[in-house]
Amino acid sequence: MKIACYIRNTSAFDLVRTALTRSGFECVRFDSETALLRTLQRNSFDLIIIDIALPPRDDDSIFSWLNFRTGNRTPTLILSPLRNAELVALALDSGADDFLVRPFEAIELIARINAVIRRCTPPQVRRSIEFSGFSLNRESANFSYQGQAISLTSREFSMAWLFFSSPGIYISRETIGAVIWSADSEVAGRTIEQHVYKLRKKLMVDGEQVVMIRTAYSQGYRLELCNNAQSSATLSLAS
Numbered sequence: 586m587k588i589a590c591y592i593r594n595t596s597a598f599d600l601v602r603t604a605l606t607r608s609g610f611e612c613v614r615f616d617s618e619t620a621l622l623r624t625l626q627r628n629s630f631d632l633i634i635i636d637i638a639l640p641p642r643d644d645d646s647i648f649s650w651l652n653f654r655t656g657n658r659t660p661t662l663i664l665s666p667l668r669n670a671e672l673v674a675l676a677l678d679s680g681a682d683d684f685l686v687r688p689f690e691a692i693e694l695i696a697r698i699n700a701v702i703r704r705c706t707p708p709q710v711r712r713s714i715e716f717s718g719f720s721l722n723r724e725s726a727n728f729s730y731q732g733q734a735i736s737l738t739s740r741e742f743s744m745a746w747l748f749f750s751s752p753g754i755y756i757s758r759e760t761i762g763a764v765i766w767s768a769d770s771e772v773a774g775r776t777i778e779q780h781v782y783k784l785r786k787k788l789m790v791d792g793e794q795v796v797m798i799r800t801a802y803s804q805g806y807r808l809e810l811c812n813n814a815q816s817s818a819t820l821s822l823a824s
Contacts, residue, residue, distance in 0.1 A: 586702070587611045587629075589659075591621045591647075592636040597664065597687055601634060604691035610698075618647055625659070632698060636664040636687075641675065651680035660705040662697060664689075714749045717795055717810055719788075721749055730790055740765055741784050748784075748798060748808035755804040781806060 588610050592598040598614060605612045613630070615621040625633075641648055651661065663676040663684045673684045682701045685694060714721045718731045726742050728735045737745060743765045747756055758777050765780075785798050794811045801807075 586631040587613065588632045588634060588698070589613050589615060589621060589624070589630040590634045590636075591615045591618065592634065592664065594636060594638055597636055597666075600688075600691070601664070601694065604694050605698075607691070608695045618650075622650060630659055632702060633659050633661045634664060635661060635681075637672070637676070638666060640667065640669070640672065648675065648679045651676075658705070660701045662701055711750065714746070716749050716752060718790075719749065719796070721746055730795070735787055737784075737787060740780060741787070744780055744784055748806070752796075752808045752810075755801060755807045757805040761805070 586609075588605060590598060590601060590612055592601060592614065593616060602612045602614070615624065621633075621635075635647060637647070660682045661680070663681045664687050665672060665676075665684070666687050668686055676684050682705060683697050685697055710723075712723050720729045720732075721727070721742070723746065726737075726739065728737050728742060728745060744761065747761065747764060758774055761777055781798055781800075788794065788796055788798070797809050797811050798806050799809050
């Protein structure tokens with residue numbers, strides 16, 4: 586990952602560069618606000634680190650840029666030697682994603698960088714699931730076992746997706762009702778049970794169960810491997 590650093594203090598930059606390099610990040614230093622802002626118009630970065638060594642002025646261009654930047658939502662981490670709650674609030678309210686007082690421990694800096702990137706990176710949408718010979722494709726709504734197609738209704742497929750995306754985890758009736766029948770619907774337990782029953786039958790392979798949907802009265806339903814299935818079966822998600 587490529588990180589832009591506007592840090593004028595040489596000692597502070599050396600600490601940041603060492604921590605980033607050891608963690609596998611590429612570090613690009615800028616010695617002026619103008620150089621940073623111009624480069625951001627032409628090149629993209631995964632994160633921007635800005636060090637504020639002095640109390641900001643009313644005409645501080647960095648805060649103006651954070652407030653009014655358009656077309657650039659690169660995550661931004663502010664560093665500062667100033668222990669000032671008003672400065673922290675100003676930075677965050679202006680659009681910064683995190684604030685870290687220096688001196689700092691390298692492990693905390695890297696943890697905060699990773700956390701900011703996770704928060705600001707759109708989650709990848711799962712498009713397919715493979716589990717114990719079963720395959721689900723979200724875009725085509727196809728469901729199969731070892732290449733043999735299994736016909737499911739749209740609601741049965743949605744229910745299968747819920748179970749196969751979280752094997753071993755109980756899914757409550759409320760969650761199933763909200764996801765499949767919409768958040769505004771109150772679906773009777775019997776309706777859900779009927780759909781689970783039909784899905785159970787379709788999960789039978791040559792009269793045998795490879796997986797099963799277990800019911801727990803107070804917890805809901807969960808997908809489990811049966812005892813006769815390979816214990817080494819694993820789940821892989823492809824995007």
